[in-house]
Amino acid sequence: MGKRRKAREAAIQYHFWRDLHEAPERIDDFWAMCPTKPNVREFAQPLIEGMVAHLSEIDERIRRYCENYNLERISAVDRNVLRLAIYEMLYRDDIPPVVSINEAIELAKTFGGAESGKFVNGILDRIRKDLSRPAREAVTKREPAA
Numbered sequence: 001m002g003k004r005r006k007a008r009e010a011a012i013q014y015h016f017w018r019d020l021h022e023a024p025e026r027i028d029d030f031w032a033m034c035p036t037k038p039n040v041r042e043f044a045q046p047l048i049e050g051m052v053a054h055l056s057e058i059d060e061r062i063r064r065y066c067e068n069y070n071l072e073r074i075s076a077v078d079r080n081v082l083r084l085a086i087y088e089m090l091y092r093d094d095i096p097p098v099v100s101i102n103e104a105i106e107l108a109k110t111f112g113g114a115e116s117g118k119f120v121n122g123i124l125d126r127i128r129k130d131l132s133r134p135a136r137e138a139v140t141k142r143e144p145a146a
Contacts, residue, residue: 007044015080093139
């Protein structure tokens with residue numbers, strides 16, 4: 001398993017922990033409880049911080065696309081898998097949306113219930129269709145012409 005998959009797992013675990021405890025102690029407490037290699041933590045930390053910084057917008061997006069579900073009724077695993085993928089799709093131009101979706105589906109299948117992969121895929125596919133960026137490639141920032 002690659003460092004990015006492990007980092008995504010750590011980000012989901014952090015937010016799952018955050019949901020259960022409502023207000024976690026410092027993030028260093030999480031890393032002490034779930035130690036990981038530095039290169040995994042290096043990729044996971046910005047995911048975790050970004051999800052925290054944009055949580056209200058991400059949750060609003062989930063509410064919008066899950067008309068028949070109350071956010072709190074979505075399983076904690078599925079909710080946090082969705083949060084991670086939506087964060088990546090909206091705020092991480094370096095990660096193609098289809099990569100975020102595929103990773104989310106695999107994480108949902110691994111940690112969620114029998115229907116988690118299908119549920120997550122359905123929601124994220126609807127969000128992907130509303131994005132204004134390419135689905136299959138990272139957006140590269142161009143330097144302004146001199």
